[in-house]
Amino acid sequence: MCDCGGVRSSESGTDTGTDTDTDTDIGTDTGTGTTNGVETGEDYRDAVLSGQRWEGRRFVRCDFTDADLRELTTSGCTFDHCDFTRTDLGESVHRSSAFRTCTFDRTMLGDVSWTGCSLLGSVFVHCGLRTVTLTDCDLTLVSLTDAVLRGTDLSGLRLREANLTGTDLRRANLREADLTGARLAGTTLTDADLRGARLDAPALAAADMSGTRVDVDTAVLFAAAHGLVVN
Template sequence: MDIIGADPEVGEDYGDAVLAGQRWEGRSFLRCDFTEADLRGLVTSNCTFTECKFDRTDLGDSSHTATAFRSCRFDRAVLASAAFRSCTLLGSVFAECGLRGVVLEETDLTLVGLSGALLRRASLRGLRLREANVEGADLRDADLRDADLTGARLRAGKFDGADLRGARLSADALVAADLRGARVDTGTAIAFAAAHGLRVD
């Protein structure tokens, strides 16, 4: 079923709603509550969610294209095999979410909260993670090539086996992060050494 929206929906309560398999195009939601809703297989295109709650929401196998999730909260949401393509998740926070198999392509993760997230082997290549919080996140064996991590908080993150070639990292991140076992290019290695007070001749 295709649902094409017009006026924004403000403060609507979709808690416990069963909306699995629906198709939404151009809909706009402001401060709506999707707590424990069943959104499995939901397909969205050019939708906007602002300050919405997705606590314990099932978004497994959902697909989102050119959709914006701005300052939304995903607390223990299920995102297994969900796909976000050409989306923005600006300022959204993910807490204790199931992220296994999530697809993120050409998606903006600026200011996103991913503290403690399980992103092992995740493909984050070329994504914008500026000022994102990935403290304590498991990024082992993740593909972070050409990702923009400028200003990102990386303390206590696990990067063993992660590919950071071409990634942009600020000096503060290079000091705070434990990059042992990560794969980096020469430029990052030199910047890492400089950030730790080493002289490279």
């Protein structure tokens, strides 16, 4: 277990963590410990770190399983390939931070706020997400299979190539969202708002769109996906 008593900052503290390209040097480092302000392979399992404020910290392949991070505040932090299984992140606030290719399995996410963050390639399994707030975030390649997001505001988010298979998006606000390449097989979009959203025709054909609100362009795509010819 590493020393969790203090808050360790990176030397520069200027990395916003919102770039979707994973740092090459970090990705090839297989050791553990802290080098150049980057914490690699550290064990934070069962650590109590609630209410802390972290700025500019960088974590690679760190294990936060069962850790108490309730009311944590991060700014400009980066988490690459980190494990948040059963972690308590309730009421935490994250600004301009990146959680790239991270695992959120049965993670407590009640009232979590992400603003200007990247969740590129992260996987969410059996997490309560309906009270999560996402503003100006990048969810490219995120996996939300079978997630319940009824009534959630996802407007304007980037969800390119996201796995939304079986996801419950009834009454969700997806206005202006970028769903290009997203997988929507078995996705429920009943009464959702897709006006201004970017989607692919095959994805529309695979989803349940009963009562979905769409604009004219999406309606034409939907018709084409079901073999209709619009003149």
